[in-house]
Amino acid sequence: MTTLETLAATIMARKSADPDSSWTAQLLAKGPEKCAEKFGEEAIEAIIAAAQNDRDALTREAADVVYHLLVMLAARDVTLADVLEELQRRDGTSGLAEKAARPPA
Numbered sequence: 001m002t003t004l005e006t007l008a009a010t011i012m013a014r015k016s017a018d019p020d021s022s023w024t025a026q027l028l029a030k031g032p033e034k035c036a037e038k039f040g041e042e043a044i045e046a047i048i049a050a051a052q053n054d055r056d057a058l059t060r061e062a063a064d065v066v067y068h069l070l071v072m073l074a075a076r077d078v079t080l081a082d083v084l085e086e087l088q089r090r091d092g093t094s095g096l097a098e099k100a101a102r103p104p105a
C-alpha cells in the first residue's frame with residue numbers, strides 16, 4: 001500500500017473509533033460540514049504559503065490539505081479509490097480538449 005492508501009484506510013477505520021482515542025474520530029464525529037470547513041481552512045493556509053513562496057510551509061500545509069481532504073471524503077463515504085478512478089478516467093484527456101468539448105453555458 002502507498003502512504004496515501006494507508007492514510008485513507010486509517011481515516012476510514014476512524015469512522016467507527018472512539019473519539020476520545022483519535023483526533024480523526026473526533027473530527028468525523030463533528031459531522032461532514034465541520035470536516036468540509038476544516039478542509040477549507042487548511043486549503044487557505046496552503047494558498048498563503050504558496051503565495052508567500054514559503055516552500056517548507058507549503059509542504060507542511062499540503063500534507064494537512066491531503067489529510068483533511070481524505071477526512072472530508074470519508075465523512076461523505078467517498079473513498080480514495082473513487083477519486084483515483086475519476087482521475088484514471090481523465091488520464092490522457094487534455095484539460096484544453098475537455099474544456100473545448102463542454103456544451104455552451
Ligand SMILES: N=c1c2ncn([C@@H]3O[C@H](COP(=O)(O)OP(=O)(O)OP(=O)(O)O)[C@@H](O)[C@H]3O)c2ncn1[C@@H]1O[C@H](COP(=O)(O)O)[C@@H](O)[C@H]1O
Pocket residue numbers: 007010014021022023024025063064067
Ligand atoms: N495526517 C494527520 C494529520 N495532519 C494534521 N492532523 C491534526 O489535525 C489537527 C488540526 O490541526 P490544526 O493545527 O488546524 O488544529 P487545531 O490546533 O485544532 O486548530 P484550530 O481548530 O484551533 O483551528 C491537529 O490536531 C493535527 O495534529 C493530523 N492528524 C492525524 N493525521 C494522520 O491520521 C492518523 C490517525 O490519527 P488519529 O485519528 O489522531 O489517531 C495519524 O496516524 C496520521 O497519519
